[in-house]
Amino acid sequence: MTHTTTAPAGIMGRLKSETAAQHAVAEAKPLEAALIAGAIGHEQYRKYLAQRWLIHRELEAATDRALAADARLAALGLPGLYQTANLEADLAHLGVDTATIKPMAGAEALLGLIRDADSSAPLMGIYYVFEGSKNGARFIARALAKAWGKTDLDGLKYLDPHGEAQRGLWMKFREDMNAIAWSDDEQDGMVKAAQTTFDAISALDDEIHAG
Numbered sequence: 535m536t537h538t539t540t541a542p543a544g545i546m547g548r549l550k551s552e553t554a555a556q557h558a559v560a561e562a563k564p565l566e567a568a569l570i571a572g573a574i575g576h577e578q579y580r581k582y583l584a585q586r587w588l589i590h591r592e593l594e595a596a597t598d599r600a601l602a603a604d605a606r607l608a609a610l611g612l613p614g615l616y617q618t619a620n621l622e623a624d625l626a627h628l629g630v631d632t633a634t635i636k637p638m639a640g641a642e643a644l645l646g647l648i649r650d651a652d653s654s655a656p657l658m659g660i661y662y663v664f665e666g667s668k669n670g671a672r673f674i675a676r677a678l679a680k681a682w683g684k685t686d687l688d689g690l691k692y693l694d695p696h697g698e699a700q701r702g703l704w705m706k707f708r709e710d711m712n713a714i715a716w717s718d719d720e721q722d723g724m725v726k727a728a729q730t731t732f733d734a735i736s737a738l739d740d741e742i743h744a745g
């Protein structure tokens with residue numbers, strides 16, 4: 535018996551291994567490369583945050599509805615992880631009026647995906663991608679702070695919402711997600727939604743990078 539090809543246990547193991555190829559694609563996108571190099575311009579950064587605001591606003595409203603409909607989600611403490619308020623603080627700091635923000639095609643696709651997520655499983659597939667992205671985003675926040683000579687988090691709250699608590703919160707999210715008794719069908723739907731989300735984010739990154 536060999537253990538070398540054994541997938542990690544639980545739904546979080548499936549999500550990680552079955553979106554690994556897409557994470558590699560997303561991470562290598564020119565926009566992400568510019569972010570991690572601290573080499574993004576303020577205008578492009580504003581655009582990036584603005585599109586993320588549209589997405590998180592929709593995602594968190596849908597999550598509120600799912601929390602009311604599915605008691606299994608309560609243990610995840612999702613409202614404590616929400617990002618809409620952080621994005622609004624960042625955008626206000628950068629002088630962007632949220633009333634002027636219009637969805638680009640990639641964001642429109644994600645908004646549709648969120649609206650079409652008719653139960654907690656696909657919704658949590660989408661949620662997983664954005665929650666997991668906080669792991670790499672902390673490094674981006676550090677790179678941008680350095681590049682822009684900043685010593686505070688003004689304008690960078692979305693990228694580093696939890697500071698030193700990030701690792702522990704991610705471990706808790708993983709454990710709580712694995713503790714929920716997702717059916718096989720739910721797991722399949724969740725993985726599919728996560729894959730679609732990664733593809734849409736990569737497309738949106740390209741759109742933003744193209745200007």
Ligand code: HEM
Pocket residue numbers: 546549550557560561562566567569570662663664665666667668669670671673674732735
């Ligand atoms: C510069 C770009 C990026 C870098 C450097 C980066 C880096 C990382 C790192 C270091 C981790 C933690 C791995 C671990 O500790 O297990 C991670 C996890 C993750 N990232 Fe990224 N990432 C980037 C872009 C993205 C993007 C654009 C998304 C999607 C919006 C994303 C979604 C995720 C997810 C879902 C996880 C969790 C994987 C798991 O299940 O363990 N990342 N990333």
